[in-house]
Amino acid sequence: MELATSHLVVDFGPHRALDDVSLHFPLGSQLLLYGPSGGGKTTLLKALAGLVLPTRGQVLWNGRDRLTLSRGETRDAQAHMGMVFQTDALFDTLTVERNVALPLERKGLSAAAVEEKVANALARVGLKAAAQKRPEHLSGGMRKRAGIARALVMEPWVLFADDPLAGLDPETAAGISALLLEVSHGRTLIAAMPDPHPSLPLARTLRLTPMARDVDNRSTA
Amino acid sequence: MRAFVRSSGASALLFSRTVKAVRRDGLTLRALLEQLHELIGRSAFLVTLGMAFFGTVIVTIAYAQARKYTGNITLVGPAYFELMVREFGPLTVALLLASRAGASASAEQASMSVNEQIDALTLSGIDPLAYLVAPRVLACAIGLPLLTVLGTVAASLGAALTVTHSFGADGRSFIDPQFVDSGDVMCAGVKAVLCGLYIPLAASARAITAQGGAQAVGRAVTTGVVEACMGCLVIDFVVAAAFWGITR
Amino acid sequence: MNTAAPLRTLGRVALPGIRAAGALTLVLARTLRHLPHLSGRECLRSLVLYGYQSLPLTLGVGTLAGATVVLQAGIYAERFGARQYLGWAGGYAVLWEFGPLLLGLVMAGRVGARNAAELALLKTNGQLEGLRGISLDPFRYLVAPRVVASAVAITCLATLTYFVAALWETVAAYFALGLPARVFLGSFADMLRPNDVLGSLLKTAVFGTAIALVSTAAGLAAQGGARGVGRAAAAAVVFGCASIFALDFLITPLLARWLT
Numbered sequence: 001m002e003l004a005t006s007h008l009v010v011d012f013g014p015h016r017a018l019d020d021v022s023l024h025f026p027l028g029s030q031l032l033l034y035g036p037s038g039g040g041k042t043t044l045l046k047a048l049a050g051l052v053l054p055t056r057g058q059v060l061w062n063g064r065d066r067l068t069l070s071r072g073e074t075r076d077a078q079a080h081m082g083m084v085f086q087t088d089a090l091f092d093t094l095t096v097e098r099n100v101a102l103p104l105e106r107k108g109l110s111a112a113a114v115e116e117k118v119a120n121a122l123a124r125v126g127l128k129a130a131a132q133k134r135p136e137h138l139s140g141g142m143r144k145r146a147g148i149a150r151a152l153v154m155e156p157w158v159l160f161a162d163d164p165l166a167g168l169d170p171e172t173a174a175g176i177s178a179l180l181l182e183v184s185h186g187r188t189l190i191a192a193m194p195d196p197h198p199s200l201p202l203a204r205t206l207r208l209t210p211m212a213r214d215v216d217n218r219s220t221a
Numbered sequence: 222m223r224a225f226v227r228s229s230g231a232s233a234l235l236f237s238r239t240v241k242a243v244r245r246d247g248l249t250l251r252a253l254l255e256q257l258h259e260l261i262g263r264s265a266f267l268v269t270l271g272m273a274f275f276g277t278v279i280v281t282i283a284y285a286q287a288r289k290y291t292g293n294i295t296l297v298g299p300a301y302f303e304l305m306v307r308e309f310g311p312l313t314v315a316l317l318l319a320s321r322a323g324a325s326a327s328a329e330q331a332s333m334s335v336n337e338q339i340d341a342l343t344l345s346g347i348d349p350l351a352y353l354v355a356p357r358v359l360a361c362a363i364g365l366p367l368l369t370v371l372g373t374v375a376a377s378l379g380a381a382l383t384v385t386h387s388f389g390a391d392g393r394s395f396i397d398p399q400f401v402d403s404g405d406v407m408c409a410g411v412k413a414v415l416c417g418l419y420i421p422l423a424a425s426a427r428a429i430t431a432q433g434g435a436q437a438v439g440r441a442v443t444t445g446v447v448e449a450c451m452g453c454l455v456i457d458f459v460v461a462a463a464f465w466g467i468t469r
Numbered sequence: 470m471n472t473a474a475p476l477r478t479l480g481r482v483a484l485p486g487i488r489a490a491g492a493l494t495l496v497l498a499r500t501l502r503h504l505p506h507l508s509g510r511e512c513l514r515s516l517v518l519y520g521y522q523s524l525p526l527t528l529g530v531g532t533l534a535g536a537t538v539v540l541q542a543g544i545y546a547e548r549f550g551a552r553q554y555l556g557w558a559g560g561y562a563v564l565w566e567f568g569p570l571l572l573g574l575v576m577a578g579r580v581g582a583r584n585a586a587e588l589a590l591l592k593t594n595g596q597l598e599g600l601r602g603i604s605l606d607p608f609r610y611l612v613a614p615r616v617v618a619s620a621v622a623i624t625c626l627a628t629l630t631y632f633v634a635a636l637w638e639t640v641a642a643y644f645a646l647g648l649p650a651r652v653f654l655g656s657f658a659d660m661l662r663p664n665d666v667l668g669s670l671l672k673t674a675v676f677g678t679a680i681a682l683v684s685t686a687a688g689l690a691a692q693g694g695a696r697g698v699g700r701a702a703a704a705a706v707v708f709g710c711a712s713i714f715a716l717d718f719l720i721t722p723l724l725a726r727w728l729t
Binding site for chain 2: 012046049050051071075078079081082083085086087089090091102103105106107150
């Protein structure tokens, strides 16, 4: 299970979000993307997850160009990717439990199996007691945990975390960092943040800037 | 004009992609019923009251005109009823739905897109088109013809009652179907189904890809409503012209 | 408990209504108060945004409305004979009733939603509060110009729509019905008196003001980020449409009595 980009370019209209990015992630690797907003961190995460299409270049999932995959293959591949979104992206109309169960909806599992998987995921992030609450009644840290549980429920091999510590107090941020490091064991972890955070030391870092991109670490990446 | 061509092209593309998505993923009855309630049921009050007012206003003007020229308002009644059935009813109700349902659907989907919920659905293996767009399209295509019947009845009754009680003439001429033939009813039906398909597509086309915070949501709602309204006007004219060409 | 239930229901229905009426009155009163000393630049900017940028849409609506009217009138003209009043009476009533209403609906979508979204953005971004922080009245600098610009833009665009619609009707009547332009415009002049035109314009001015007030109140009531902005814009459209139908119902009989 590996992930790579090759000369990836992403444009939004006249604005170039990513310019010629080539990266390679074998299973279990870690990368921290950092830099000011507008640098393309979120775009890179979403391109890797197949949510944003490349303008030029390639996103490779297990060596295969994402654009050449059929819709079914794309969906199968995406089913084993988890993302913790910047905005949490939880549905306020659903309980935490139903939010976490969302990725299992189309799997044809029995209700008992779904319940078990959801309970496991919630237990791992320490949210078992809040299963029946709605996300709007949760604190920022708990919402993040619910988002992590949803990302984990499909047992993904890669975990994307888009600015997971934004808006959290230092103590909560440290807790979320520890949780991310713990649950990403044996998985690829790619995180994006404005600045490196001492509580989330990842093996490699890459700085993305809006105008010209620095090349530090790119050769090793 | 170019903007209009682009938006109708976007809606056509969205339609074909939505149909494909539903073929793959299916559509639950529950989602359809939810949208029927949300988009159609909740518009029923606005449509009924608005159209009753509209019928009253139309005869007030007809009365003013009739007093000047023909003297007898009941003479124009059957012609007005036909006009109501084939033209005023379908178009005005479609515009009301375009405003009410178009605005709420595009506001909801644009905020979902901005809040990354649409990305979350995709990564959860749920096709946003099958999950969000398809139930709304089907609900409006089924619901708008029903709302059109409701609105036309409300407007005609409003007109008839106004004529009887305010002008002291025989209001029954405004619900006299002597000019209404199957062509009129078919024309109204075709308009209602096509507008019903188009409204949610126009509302969703910009909304489900909205990017960039609250500003993008505001923009998506504005363009969604306007494109839905314009689409209804164009559909109304094209269908009316086609039926005119067939029946003349 | 049981005696309180009906009261509670009444309160649930009446309170939002009273609150909305209060909000509208407040917007109207504060706009009128600031009318003599408005920021000209902000007015101009809003006029361009709401008015000038809606021109293509207005031309489109005028064209479609005109063509539709001729098409419908043509059906009757064929049935009853082109110069018979019965056939044309339908067409004119259509124009003078349908025109303002149609345009009002489209403008509620275009200008109303836009105005509400803009104000909701200013509100949720804290810009309105920010101005107050440096002791400038946000209503005078940001809100009142938008109210005025919306009302003026809609009224002007409506007037333009009439001319466009009439022009296209003449063209369509010539090609579809073979009616020479002079005959068509002549029957126009026979059927319509200046008062009728004035009445329609008055109506659109009322609609324009209503849309401006409703959308401003909706925008200023917005809360909470992207979702709030979306809700405000949607509310502006729905309540704008509803108020147009209600006002149409209320003022048409008055206009009809006053003008005839």
